[in-house]
Amino acid sequence: MNRRMVGSLAEQGNRLSRVIGQAGGAVEGPTLVVVGALHGNELAGVKAAKRVLAHLEETSAEIRGKIIALIGNLSAMRRGTRFVQSDLNRLWSADRVHTLSTAPDATVTVPEEIELRDLARTLAEIARDSSGPFALVDLHTSSADSPPFVAVGDDPLADRVVARTGVIEVKGTSRYLQGMLVEHASRTGWSAMAFEAGRHEDEISIACHEAMVWQLLLELGMVDQEIVPDEAAACTVMQSGPDQVSRIVEIVYRHALSDHDSFRMNPGYENFQTVTEGEILGQDRHGDVLAPLSGRVFLPLYQNQGDEGFFIVRDVGE
Ligand SMILES: [Zn+2]
CATH class of the missing domain: 2.40.50.100 (RNA polymerase II/Efflux pump adaptor protein, barrel-sandwich hybrid domain)
Incomplete structure (x- = not known):
């Protein structure tokens, strides 16, 4: 077996384990991709995606379109670290994505470059095999306590979800944080936003991520309100006192x-x-x-x- 074949078999295996699960697809409609653990130590998004998919399966709910949940950085998640060699949420410049997508397998050896290439291919395959509109939410948590917030460049869907949920919206990320996954997704025709739910270990972070995925499914018209679990109400943290963060x-x-x-x-x-x-x-x-x-x-x-x-x-x- 030559090296190229070993590489492609390994990538196929990777692609299977990258997919957390999916639901829908029988009825035409939007495609929502949920990414968890783009930073390998941030597991709340993965757990939340599993909960949403489990609920959709239990209720046999009709879904207009398709929801697919993916793991962002598989190799870092296996190690329980933010990344192995470089931050996978800072690498998505157009040039780098193009170079890595066309490079021979054997020349791509940095773990996060292998991850980027595989994730980019997976997204391209989903776009090829599914119907639009296409939306992507990248779920994160942070090392400090935090109220939930959406980080976004300019995206009408994100604006609508922010208005719907009342979470804080952080502008200016595209100027100060280059190479985010959402930058690549926007560039390739997806409505994309990053969502930070709270501290890594906090149980509330999982619930908050789950709520955000439900709100996106509702906003995209993919599910009916009746099937959304009560506990997945909008994820807002009540602020009080003189130090309120503006929206x-x-x-x-x-x-x-x-x-x-x-x-x-x-x-x-x-x-x-x-x-x-x-x-x-x-x-x-x-x-x-x-x-x-x-x-x-x-x-x-x-x-x-x-x-x-x-x-x-x-x-x-x-
Ligand atoms: Zn993160």
């Missing part, structure tokens, strides 16, 4: 990290917590790391792997 915020600063920064975020920061310019947020090998401007700290890093120590966002309004 729409925008990224204004990204604290990029290199391998040698040894950055450590000071403990206790929650996502969207208010910070003032000059506040000491953490330390790196040069000393204290200060907030360069006032706003809200966004995605403070409390895990070993990550390309950003934190972001700053500002309230935009309702």
Whole structure:
């Protein structure tokens, strides 16, 4: 058996295990792809997708169109880490996707490049074999406590889901976070959004992801309200007090990290917590790391792997 055949057999095996499950397809309609564990240590989205698919099967609900759930980074998920060698949610530039899609099997050896190529092919196959419109939601969790939020460039479906659920919408991700999976999906004709449900280990994160998938199925007209379980009501976290996050915020600063920064975020920061310019947020090998401007700290890093120590966002309004 030559090397090329071994490679393609391995990829076929990968593709089978990448698919968590699917439902529908008998009746023409939209195609919704749910991606979990694009970061391998974020399992809430995978569990939520399984719950939704199980409920659809139990109720034998009629589905207009098709829902397919995929695992994002298989090799990192098997290790229980965010990634193996590089962050799979920072690699989806048009150039890289094209290069990897056309490269000979044997030349692609970085684990995340193998993942990217296989996931890109899987999405292309789904688009080829299914009917539109096409929608993709990429489910994430974070290392700090956080209210749920949608991160998106500009997408009408995402805007409608945000309005429907009342979760926070973070604008400006395409400017500050290049190479996200949703960027690739948008570029190739999908309605795409990333959804962060809360902290990695929190049970509520799973319920929140589940609720978001149901809301998308409803918004796309794929299922009837009657079959949606009660507990999958809109996932909003009630905010109170003077420090309410406005419904729409925008990224204004990204604290990029290199391998040698040894950055450590000071403990206790929650996502969207208010910070003032000059506040000491953490330390790196040069000393204290200060907030360069006032706003809200966004995605403070409390895990070993990550390309950003934190972001700053500002309230935009309702
Ligand atoms: Zn993530």
